[in-house]
Amino acid sequence: MMMTRYRKNYPNLSVITRVYPSCSDSDGPAVRQVWRTDGNLKEHYGRNDNQQFFNRGGYRSFRNHSHWRAKPPRQLGPCGRFPGGSVDGSNWRGDGQTERGRGGNKFKNFGRGGAWRGRQKGGRGGPIFRITIPRAKKYRQHWLISSLQTHSPIPFKPLHYCTSGQSVHFYVEDEAAASALRRLSRKITDSEGYKVVVFANPCSSFPVQQTSLKPEDLKHLKKCMSKRFDVSQKCLDLSSIHTDPTLVSQKIQVTLNKNNCVKAVLAIIEENIPALSSLNLSNNMLFHLNALADLVQKTPNLKSLNLSCNELRSEEELNNLKGLGLVELWLDRNPLCDCFDDQTSYIRALRERFPRLCKLDGHALPPPISFGIETNTVLPPCKSSYVVSDEIMSVIQRFLQQYYSLYDSGNRQQLMNAYHDGACFSISLPPLTNPTRCMLGEYHDDNRNLKQITDSSTRIRNLKRSRLNVVAFLNELPKTQHDMSSFTVDVNTYTNTLLAFTVSGLFKDGEARVIGGSKQSVRGFSRAFITVPAPNSGLCIVNDELYVRTASSVEMQQAFKAPPAPTPSSSHPASTLSASQQEMLSAFSRCSQMNLEWSQKCLQDNAWDYHRAAQIFTDLKEQGKIPEAAFIK
Known part of the structure; x- marks a missing residue:
């Protein structure tokens, strides 16, 4: 009846008899009849799911499938980086093969890392496998391992045999061997007639305990390393040190992770x-590679390092070895190789850490791009200010003296003549985490930093336009005192009708704020002026941008320190200098690079006319008439 009904719905239905081998030699073969159609390889219930999870009634059955099922090793061929070549026994994949759903290779010449590839014979780079045998503590280790090795079609080497409760664990490094061991489950019978159950699961590393090596263990390790050292090449081969027969026979676990x-x-x-x-x-x-960071100090002559076939997942791990002067490096078959999109970025990332690298994964690299400057080349000293000419510097110096003398006087209404009728002014601050507790809190409401202020109405409100509004706003700002000796000037643009320059320096508020029990009033600033010629041979401000910041501890220590009194010469007796003369003297010494004594002499000879003294200094310097002693500080 059942067959008739099924044949009516499925005219191509046939009966297939399958013979399955028994789990033991004493049992007879198991015979099972399976219904299927000849047309499509599809379950007779019309389901498209994986048929191994369905029983004959059509319901899901996870019996015999609740444990991990190791896949057979894929026939991938040699895994490597370089086309047509062989480095450490590796070649590249052929066209048309895909990996993990990705088509082709990422690298034309350097290939992929391949850390996920199956561990075939002689290969590395994939996960290790933990073999678990429940209720096997009662067995002798020799009997259990020899039984598994006898029945396994693929040879394997058990690593780190241990017990946990009543179970036995050990590890293998071959995916094919792990799959073969899993298939041995319930196929080995002990003396009491019980079946030996075998589970295999992938894992990331060996759970080796952090136990210190005994003195006798260190002797065996030293002997093992001496056998692996090539004296002529000064080369030490520690590859697969955890499987070295010398150490394994002494039950010494040396794992370099x-x-x-x-x-x-x-x-x-x-x-x-x-x-x-x-x-x-x-x-x-x-x-x-954290533990290997000491290689930088302990092996200063190390030029070649092979880290291939490991489990390094991030290029940041290489920062631990950044001080090594490596010329050759191997990194193939590490997961970190998959992090790069192409060969260029792979090489660039490594050369940032090892600039002298000439060989990568066995292949020569293109020569690095350099500027051709020897490492011992002495660079010219950095100049504090940049000006077009001494004439421009004298104009700017005169302008700054006049401007900041009025700005610090307490009555800034006198700056009205310094600004153009259509002048603009704004203040910018660095990012503030807590404006109410910050030293720059007085300026926060007027901040117009375009990277922080995104509201258009606030941007418009904090931009002061016209001369009256600018000067009125300046008069509302906190009272200040600027350190003229800290000023540096950079000229950005100079034409006959426009002069743009930036002045930077230090200042302090008239009233110091107490923060954390100490006075913190010194601040740094940078001010960009865009000016046009004024009728009185001066400058008229068109645009004024002020950037205020907190001063560093070094700047606070050096701020507002009056320059030492110059040593009087025989022809110029010492005289008491006013504050404006002290500022002019400091500025002239900084621009001319002369010491204070000769700078004062030059200014006094020219009746403290800064412009005239600068012109005479320039002429005498071009003629070589200024002695070297004038530049000794």
Whole structure:
């Protein structure tokens, strides 16, 4: 009846008999009949889901599928970076193959990192696998491992055999071996007739405990490293050190992703191989390089480093090795290689950390772009101010003296003649986290920093227009005192009808504010003036932009320190200088680079006429008539 009904709905229905091998040799073969159609490879219930999760009644059955099922190793071929070449036994993939849903390779010449690829024989770069056998603590380790190795079609090497409760755990580094071990579940029978259950799960690292190595362990480690050291090449090969037979036979766990093991290895290198030039750390499951930061001090001559086939996921890890003068570096088959879009960005990121790098992943790099300047070249000293000529500097100096003498006088209404009828003025402040507690709180309401003020009405309100509004607003600002000796001037634009310059320096409020128990009144400023010629051979301000900031601790210490009194010469007896003369003397000394004694002499000889003294100084300097002693400070 059932067959007749099914044949009416599915005319191509047929019965297939499948023979399944039994789990033990004593049981007979299992025979199961499966209904299917000959037309489509589709379940007879019309479902498109994965048929292994459906029982014969059409309901989901997760029996025998509740544990992780290892996939068979993909036939990917050699995994590498370079087309047509072979570096460390690796080649590139052919066209048309995709990885993780992505088509083709990211890099034409450098390939992908490949940390997710399956661990085939001789290959690295994928996750390790934890093998768990429940209720296996009662078994002898030799019997259990030998039974698994006998029945497994793929050879494997168990790593870090341990027990947890009644279960046994060990690790393998081969995906194919892990899949084969999982398929051995319930196929091995112990002496009591119980089936041995095997689970396999991927994991990221070995859970090695941070136990210090014993003195006898260090002796074996030192002996192992001596066998791996090439004296002629000064090369130390520590690749896959955790699987070294010498250490495994002594049950010594040396895993270089643990700090205690790294410190022990670096101590041996520092004591016995200080001139090490090449180090191979491939295939060591390195996730971080923090513990290897001491390589910079302990191996100053290291030129070649191999970090391939590890688990480094971020390029920032390489900052721990930034001080090494590496010439050769291997990083292929690390997850961090997948973080770069192309070969250029890959090379650039590494050369930022290792400028002398000439070889990457076994391939020569193009020569770095440099300016051709030797490292010992002495650069010219930085000038405090930049002016077009001494004539322009004298005009600006005269303008600043007049302007700030009125600005600091307390009555700023006298600045009315300094501004044009259509002049504009604005104040900008740096970003403030707490304006009410900040030293610049008095200026906060008038801040017009366009990066912070986005409201158009506030921008318009805080821009002061016309001469009357500008001077009225300046008169409302806090009283100030400027340190003329701290001024630096940079001329931006100079024509016959326009002069734009920026003056920077220090000032303090008339009333110091007390913050944290100390007076904090010194502030820095930068002021950009755009001026046009005035009828009285002066300057008229068209645009004025003031930027106010807090002063640094160094600036606070140096602010408002009067210059030392100049040593009087024989022809010019000492005289008491006024405040304006002190400021002129300081400015002239800074611009001429002469010391204060010779600067005072030049100004006094020219009746303290700054412009005339500057012109005479320029003429005498061009003629070479100023002695070298005038420039000794």
